[in-house]
Amino acid sequence: MLDIASAIFVKNGLVMSFAIVGITMYFSYFLSKNLTKGRIHGSAIAIIFGLILAYIGGIVTGGDKGISDIAMFSGMGLLGGSMLRDFAITATAFGADFDEIKKAGLPGILSLFIGVILSFIIGAIVALAFGYSDAASVATIGAGAVTFIVGPVTGAAVGASSEVIALSIAAGVVKSILVMVGTPFVAKFVGLNNPRSAMVFGGLMGTTSGVSAGLAATDPKLVPYGAMTATFFTGLGCLLAPSVLFLVTKAILG
Structure with missing residues (x-):
């Protein structure tokens, strides 16, 4: 049997x-x-x-x-x-109300840039604390703290080692898990109860899987809005981390 x-x-x-x-x-x-x-x-x-x-x-x-x-x-x-994950992310976008998205306005856009830059800085500080001092490694781990997709994209672009790229992925996975589990606990304290705040939250946190799961545990109706800005977050991170943020890191570390 x-x-x-x-x-x-x-x-x-x-x-x-x-x-x-x-x-x-x-x-x-x-x-x-x-x-x-x-x-x-x-x-x-x-x-x-x-x-x-x-x-x-x-x-x-x-x-x-x-x-x-x-x-x-x-x-x-x-x-x-990744296939079903990306399908789920795309499907959630169809549940968003464009009028609500427009209401996010400038705060939603600012949240994307603040979220990417702040996550990168935190990741870079952690990398420095663990003894990494070259710009490629620090930038790659910093990018991993943005999302586990941005990390390997940045590492491949700046020539980081495979070990550092693996660490960047691990940093992104840890962040995603923390957002998944922590969102329901902080939702009431940060006013995460409407589409606009969900979009700002998605822009600040960025990890699409973490934000989607966290919002699903908080209020399923908020998932499309958080997932929308979180998806843009990954794209913005892939644009900024290997270019502007890497150059700034290189200028600081020499």
């Missing part, structure tokens, strides 16, 4: 991955309602479960793709891959 079940999982990997995610979400929302009385949103609990499963998968197989390294859960690799 176990062999039959394993074969079904392997041959229908994507379908089974949807089932696993569905069960995880149901259990997470059950815990949120009955264990935390709604104080911790079900989405945040599900994210934590996902990280635990990824860690277990990496430990068991010694691989680098988390739970999808186990053959019977290989469908998780496609479900969590």
Whole structure:
């Protein structure tokens, strides 16, 4: 029976991955309602479960793709891959009201530039604190703190080593996780309850996956607005980090 079940999982990997995610979400929302009385949103609990499963998968197989390294859960690799991620990001944009987007106006634009530059500076300071002193490495890690996409783009452009590029990706992933889990907790304190504030939040935080998941855990209606500016954030980061911000870093460090 176990062999039959394993074969079904392997041959229908994507379908089974949807089932696993569905069960995880149901259990997470059950815990949120009955264990935390709604104080911790079900989405945040599900994210934590996902990280635990990824860690277990990496430990068991010694691989680098988390739970999808186990053959019977290989469908998780496609479900969590870039294709469906980008599809989901594009789909959320269709839920945005253009009139609300126009209302963001100058604050929304400023939030993009402030978010990119501030994230870059924080990442660069962390890089310096850990002993990196050359402009390419500092700029690449700083760009990774912008998003885990901007980091490798910048590293490839300025000639950073593969190890530094890997660190930049790790910095972006950590930021994304923190935004995912932390957004529901800070939403009330920062007034994250309307489309305009969601757009500003997306512009400041930038990580599309983190902002989308965090807003979904706060108020699903806000997701399209935060995802919209967060998507622009990545594009702006890819434009500024390898050029202007790298040149400024090089001028400072020599």
